[in-house]
Amino acid sequence: MRLIINGKTIERPGPCSLEALLRELKLMADRVATVVNDDVVPSKLRAAHQVQEGDRIEILTFAGGG
Incomplete structure (x- = not known):
C-alpha cells in the first residue's frame, strides 16, 4: 500500500488503522x-480510521518552548 506521509511516499503492507500506523x-x-x-482525524477516532x-x-x- 502506498501512502504519502508529510510529503514523502512510503510503501507498507496492507491496510491498517491510523493508530496502528502511528505506532509503526x-x-x-x-x-x-x-x-x-x-480532514483532521481526532485522536479518539484514530483506531477506527x-x-x-x-x-x-x-x-x-x-x-514546547518559551
Whole structure:
C-alpha cells in the first residue's frame, strides 16, 4: 500500500488503522495531530480510521518552548 506521509511516499503492507500506523512509525499518539486527505482525524477516532491506498497523511508534532 502506498501512502504519502508529510510529503514523502512510503510503501507498507496492507491496510491498517491510523493508530496502528502511528505506532509503526514510533510516534507518541498523544503528542501529534493527524490530518488525512485534508480532514483532521481526532485522536479518539484514530483506531477506527482505516488508512487507504494513496492517502495523504500529515502528522504534526508539538514543540514546547518559551
